[in-house]
Amino acid sequence: MQETLRPTTVEEVRSAVEWAVSNETALAVRGHGSKDGLGRPVKATHAVDLTDLSGIVEYEPEELVLTVKTGTSIADVEALVTQHNQELSFEPMDLGPLLGRPAGQGSVGGVLATNLSGPRRLKAGAARDHILGMEAVSGRAEIFKAGGRVVKNVTGYDLPRAFCGSFGTLAIATTVTLKVNPRPESSATFCLRGLSEGVAVEALCRAMGSSAEVSGAAHLPDGAQVGEGPVTLLRLEGFPTSIDYRFAILHKLLGDLGTPERIGAERSEPLWRQVRDCEMISAGEAPVWKVSVAPAAGAIYVDALRKRFDVKVFYDWSGGLIWIRCEDGALHETEIRQGLAAVGGGHAMLIRARAQERLETPVFQPQPASLAALSARLKQQFDPVGILNPGRMVGSV
Structure with a gap:
């Protein structure tokens, strides 16, 4: 002991x-x-x-x-x-x-x-x-x-x-x-529903390159507490009038992808805590990886993984951070790390696994x-x- x-x-x-x-x-x-x-x-x-x-x-x-x-x-x-x-x-x-x-x-x-x-x-x-x-x-x-x-x-x-x-x-x-x-005095979330992962990541990158001053950019393929289906989320924080102005910027920029929904502060804050703490993938004991890639490459990387094994994922940091749960319980270290080379490189960290697996597998890139x-x-x-x-x-x- x-x-x-x-x-x-x-x-x-x-x-x-x-x-x-x-x-x-x-x-x-x-x-x-x-x-x-x-x-x-x-x-x-x-x-x-x-x-x-x-x-x-x-x-x-x-x-x-x-x-x-x-x-x-x-x-x-x-x-x-x-x-x-x-x-x-x-x-x-x-x-x-x-x-x-x-x-x-x-x-x-x-x-x-x-x-x-x-x-x-x-x-x-x-x-x-x-x-x-x-x-x-x-x-x-x-x-x-x-x-x-x-x-x-x-x-x-x-x-x-x-x-x-x-x-x-x-x-x-x-x-x-x-x-x-x-x-921040207030916050709100610009939400688009039903986007494919590739389109969603492109939307997140477009928003981050705008003057909207986004403070959170995530895509949840399986939805969250905001409802069923994929949701693409962009957080705006600051004074209410500033949020209104920047929401309009995003609407003009991304309105061609669907009708945006505005999620107010009361629902927005707990939603982003859910993203922060990875609640969407915390259940169970299956291995979880944290993968960093170039934002534009995120959906391409995940698509390649899905062709080899079943995963549950969500994207943060405008698509540059991908949280991956291996649904079959295997680590899939080889596929996860070798796949990075195909998208220009990146880093993969094993976040959750059994103690013996963490001894035998490089946890950090x-x-x-x-x-x-x-x-x-x-x-x-x-x-x-x-x-x-x-x-x-x-x-x-």
């Missing part, structure tokens, strides 16, 4: 890492455990649980800056900033139900370590674009700080961004400073040799003994 260490301060985290280094003992780093099923399983006799390292350090709504301990629930952070009519604009995803866990249990550190971002990423950027600074403990048992508390920060080596997406393999972040933004060597050098610099989440991303790191 794994022994769990529960530090409450950065110094206690440093002491835990120092002990692990001296004993060459691997540590599984986790927050609330909601993403334990994401990435490769970590084989470690001890875990560092950051649940007790939680709380708001400082929040200055007028400065749009929030400093928080990494074990803090992301749901608590979102509730706090909502009280001040603000938001985390990268829309942190909640993959708990997709991974067989309850909803609403993710931590701030877990969201940043996995760089999870929702539909608004195509306009507002990823999670890593919203971190301003951090305090962390490296695998050398050294406490360090990087970045700052201002939006414009000049540093030589952007450690906070390097931490995002590292899955806890470089350092244990204890405190982070995030940029927050004002919440294999890196070119030069990039893999760079990743290995970065790991060596921050965690030379290899005690932090060893094997979480690739077997040798």
Whole structure:
């Protein structure tokens, strides 16, 4: 059974890492455990649980800056900033139900370590674009700080961004400073029904190239809570008069594809949460992949897959992000990754699979040799003994 260490301060985290280094003992780093099923399983006799390292350090709504301990629930952070009519604009995803866990249990550190971002990423950027600074403990048992508390920060080596997406393999972040933004006054969704996937993706790309300032662009082939059949969705946010004006732009641009429906804020917000959290494919235990391609190539790529096996999919990020559930329960790694070459390349990440499958199959898109060597050098610099989440991303790191 794994022994769990529960530090409450950065110094206690440093002491835990120092002990692990001296004993060459691997540590599984986790927050609330909601993403334990994401990435490769970590084989470690001890875990560092950051649940007790939680709380708001400082929040200055007028400065749009929030400093928080990494074990803090992301749901608590979102509730706090909502009280001040603000938001985390990268829309942190909640993959708990997709991974067989309850909803609403993710931590701030877990969201940043996995760089999870929702539909608004195509306009507002990823999670890593919203971190301003951090305090962390490296695998050398050294406490360090990087970045700052201002939006414009000049540093030589952007450690906070390097931490995002590292899955806890470089350092244990204890405190982070995030940029927050004002919440839009209102929102609406421009909806077209019945489009084929190819036409829908073309429509999404046309909309993103317009002046409509779209903040979400998705196509759900099997519909959603908006009804049966395929639905193509474009989100508009801002002042009501601005939304009206931009809705008219989209109507003129895409009206030849059908009669658009306007979905108001009351229905639009939960609809985009459904897209954000992949609710359309979360049921069951079949393998799920997250595939990134050039937006215009998305439908072509999926059509090629359907000729080989049964899939359930939906498109986000204007068709550039495809969520794929393999309906027959097989991984189909060869078909999914080899198919990328036919559409000019891309990346495929295995999001949901059994633990043994995640050990035997590359979860992340294999890196070119030069990039893999760079990743290995970065790991060596921050965690030379290899005690932090060893094997979480690739077997040798």
